[in-house]
Amino acid sequence: MEAEFLAWLRGRLPAVKPPIDIGVGDDAAVIACAADSRIAVTTDMLSDGVDFRLGEVDPRRVGRKALAVNLSDLAAMAAQPIATFVSLLLPRSGGTALARELYEGLLPLAEEFSAPVVGGDTNAWDGPLAISVTALGRAGPQGVFVRSGARPGDAILVTGEFGGSILAHQFDFTPRVREALWLREHAKVHAAMDVSDGLTLDLSRLCVESGSGAELELSRIPISSHARRLVAVEQLSLSPLQHALNDGEDFELLLAVDAADAARLVADQPLESLFGVRLTQIGRVINERGLWGIDAAGTRSPLEPGGFQHRFD
């Protein structure tokens, strides 16, 4: 199981020491290059059959996504992208055409976010497609956003809307890099991450790293129209809210922000005029461990974290 393996691995790794500022466990590692210069480094691998199905999606969208998920991790750290590395494991037959399409999807996003591809590794084998991207970003003089700094009383803010990403958003999302860089300059952000595996699962991780818990006001969760559409399409028993709480791949920012700053951000919605992205307060950080949901009637009950985890034995 992924979580158990990662716990084992963290126990086996040596203590973090200079020039490493942050090691395994956040959205990116942070390395001190010079006294006043820190870079964040993140890496994510996507594979056919797990993160996409080549027969069902244009390879250009796959290439774009492989870069976008890494840029989203840099956004989670409030790091400005500077360079990316792309490694491909291509099926032998049709590998060249596929590789070109992947790059045709990826390169415009790299240009948009000033994250040029400067290296990588191109391989062929008899298996399905896998793509591993590594992205480097520059931290600001204020440092990076981390998962571990949430304080009781902080407001929990999110960008955008949640749920139903499987219908399209999982490939077409915009990594919240610009939003994070703006917030780093204009608000006291105590903790942050990007929501890749599911809102409640990722919030539970942020809480564990911060040694705190969280209360969510369920009526305030911004539910994507995709989540509502998915309910209609699937005809399963899940509600749009359940999709919003537990679907993966929203790639929105999840932030623990000083309460006064958060009130101002929610009232003024500065990211809406700048980037067309709304901020919503969905709850608050509390001392008590665990996740708690408060429904429209004011009833408070434990909220089981749900989302995507890699399963292996």
Next chain:
Amino acid sequence: MEAEFLAWLRGRLPAVKPPIDIGVGDDAAVIACAADSRIAVTTDMLSDGVDFRLGEVDPRRVGRKALAVNLSDLAAMAAQPIATFVSLLLPRSGGTALARELYEGLLPLAEEFSAPVVGGDTNAWDGPLAISVTALGRAGPQGVFVRSGARPGDAILVTGEFGGSILAHQFDFTPRVREALWLREHAKVHAAMDVSDGLTLDLSRLCVESGSGAELELSRIPISSHARRLVAVEQLSLSPLQHALNDGEDFELLLAVDAADAARLVADQPLESLFGVRLTQIGRVINERGLWGIDAAGTRSPLEPGGFQHRFD
């Protein structure tokens, strides 16, 4: 075909500009973090069935190799390792045990070379094992070794011996990091790379990047005892010299060095007393393009570059 695809890709990438010093085409990219601080970044992916066969080799040796090939790329740039990232694509069944064994092989090498694992991505799928490692290294104040700086008249030096790596050396080699860092301080190294795909193929690449050619004295090529053993085992028509010239995965350094410095290095063999590694002059850089072999009788003839390339269509 790999070479054609890479040529296409280099044409599609934007021109390198600050903070990128070196982009696609060398053993690592180089990024300026601050005025006096540059880091080299390299990434290599290994996969089951191409770079190893899981049923035939201890997974610990596979994990070690996945890191070692990246450290060898940092050595090629004369960069001091600072951090590594490990991404795994695991078969679902037995994935946890396999992941632990890979790390058990990799972590001692990471410690030996002060290259701690500080991030990565652990995934599971229905396909075979793939490992992608990214390594970061610090450039010295003199800058990095590059492929493109060889000058006519330079001596071509190599560390160690060549050929037959398939018998064991491909997994058990020591990346020449210490040797490169020593040479960066003590000799005028005009160009360098590590030999991963075959001595002649890699030398031909160094020559292309430098706009020059090379003459090899075939009787001086240091032939590994593994190459001789392989000839005995295989009973094929290849000679030990042919193995030394064209086998891949020697992971030795290939250097174009100022002729006077090279003469001194070969006479004094400083790396032998320090690290147990011999330096051999195998030829010289010439103005005329292409590779040329000079046999023991003094006959000069064109040398066809041979080695490993990923094949896909």
